[in-house]
Amino acid sequence: MFFSIFLKLVIFYCLPWNNNIDASNIIFANTKQISEVHLDSTRLDTSVVVDNLGDATALDFSFKEQLIFWSDLATKKIQGVRLGNKSSKPFDIINTGVSSPDGLACDWITKKIYWSDADTKRIEVVQFDGKNRKVLFWKDIDSPRALALVPQEGLLFWTDWGDKAKIERSSMDGKHRRILVNEELRWPNGLAVDFAARRIYWTDGKLKYISSVDYNGGNKKMFQTNIAQAFGLTLEKDLLYLTDWTNMGISSCNKVSEKCKMLIPSNKHQANYGYPSGIKVYSPLLQPEYVSNCSVNNGGCSHLCLLSSDPPYYSCACPTGVLLKYNKKTCAKLL
16 A cells, blocks of 8 residues: 655545555556556556446546546446445446547536537536536537636636637636637647646647647647657646557656656556556646535535636536526426
8 A cells, every 4th residue: 555645634545456546646548447557656557447448538537536537438428436445336427418428527626527529519517426417518519529627717628629620718617618729730639737837738649749828828839749649638747648649658748848758658558458548647736625606505506506717606507408597596397
């Protein structure tokens, strides 16, 4: 067992199948399994978190709730698993109306999952328990891919692989949608957020670069060029980690020195299982505690309380097909 000290607390977490998952380790989807990289090991060993999956692609987590979520392209599901119990098994969150869920992000503050679907051309949101599913975007969206959230500011970012590739931003309740980047883009894949610098980073699998802009789409910086074809991207402090489809491994790049190196070669994560795809640094530092207006009595909302970038920094919403009443708090009853 490993013990890691963060914020003057000793945090202990156990994975199913006798695996331990420590703060600031990496978790990634590898088609048939979710795996973990032990960053505190000089050998950078990997271990299996969940096995026997169909085609696990995007993933995220809730550190406080000890939950990992992922999308599966083969089973066409959004699934999760609870850590800390050897008998824990994957459970379905969404198992209908999903076709190609390439992107997924977790709102750890209000306990919701956002995902994108390239086939249905939608971005949707649902509670951790699978209840109150809502379509946020279905218009002027072509092939949505990666998602990233900044719940502290009520912001949602996503990439779109369509004929006119772009990176967009909105409030997490679907309001104030705007395009941030629509030039020099072909296959914008991974998306990561630097909370401290208030910047987003992305990879382009076709043009083979890493770039970044601020939250408003300004101050663009080309960070790295001529990289391998990357899919997933995650960030902690000065290090970016990306899944590499050319070499079937995981690379790391220092955003200050702009130097990259192969971190985990294909033989270290059982490449025969498939492509390494979604990737996240598993750390409480990337999910800071925050008390939102949804924290008390669900913001007064009868169903969904969604965070927003504008005062009062949340809005009530209803599952798709259900009307919100004039009081802006209560959803009409289903017939």
